[in-house]
Amino acid sequence: MNREDILGQLKVGKAVHSGWLQKAKQIIDGFTINETSTPVTSTECQFGLWFYTDGQRLNSLRNNSPQSMKNIEALHYKLHETYQEIYDIYYGGKSKGFFSSKFSRKKVKDDDVILAKSYYEQMKKITDELISELTRTERRIAVINADEINSI
Numbered sequence: 001m002n003r004e005d006i007l008g009q010l011k012v013g014k015a016v017h018s019g020w021l022q023k024a025k026q027i028i029d030g031f032t033i034n035e036t037s038t039p040v041t042s043t044e045c046q047f048g049l050w051f052y053t054d055g056q057r058l059n060s061l062r063n064n065s066p067q068s069m070k071n072i073e074a075l076h077y078k079l080h081e082t083y084q085e086i087y088d089i090y091y092g093g094k095s096k097g098f099f100s101s102k103f104s105r106k107k108v109k110d111d112d113v114i115l116a117k118s119y120y121e122q123m124k125k126i127t128d129e130l131i132s133e134l135t136r137t138e139r140r141i142a143v144i145n146a147d148e149i150n151s152i
Contacts, residue, residue, distance in 0.1 A: 001054055003141060003149050009055065010138045013047035014131045017079055021127045024086045028116050039087045042073075042080040051076065057152040063140045068133060075130040082123040089116045
């Protein structure tokens with residue numbers, strides 16, 4: 001793993017999680033969704049697949065605190081959990097029949113719309129915090145000695 005690989009993965013993490021925020025907004029605004037909007041867990045998304053494997057090697061870098069990695073993990077988990085809550089309001093619940101689609105939108109009560117918007121506001125804050133933490137990690141990676149990075 002080298003500096004460019006790590007920085008690339010951190011940039012992907014920022015981009016895809018900004019994308020999840022936009023998907024949540026589209027759901028709330030009534031846009032039709034497709035399978036790329038189906039929730040995944042924090043360990044199944046593109047960034048999570050890297051973070052929970054090669055990304056864990058960042059723990060061994062002297063200028064990357066374990067607390068930073070814990071913060072990323074907690075924020076990342078919470079972001080996916082909050083997106084799932086929004087998705088479930090509009091698409092979750094009992095199936096209407098064998099042939100019903102997981103992309104069939106439910107009739108949503110006004111109280112649930114308010115709840116979804118509240119979740120969205122939480123998700124915005126979580127996304128901002130996650131992106132900030134990833135940006136701080138990028139800065140730490142950018143200044144560390146290349147030999148140290150290459151040795152992990």
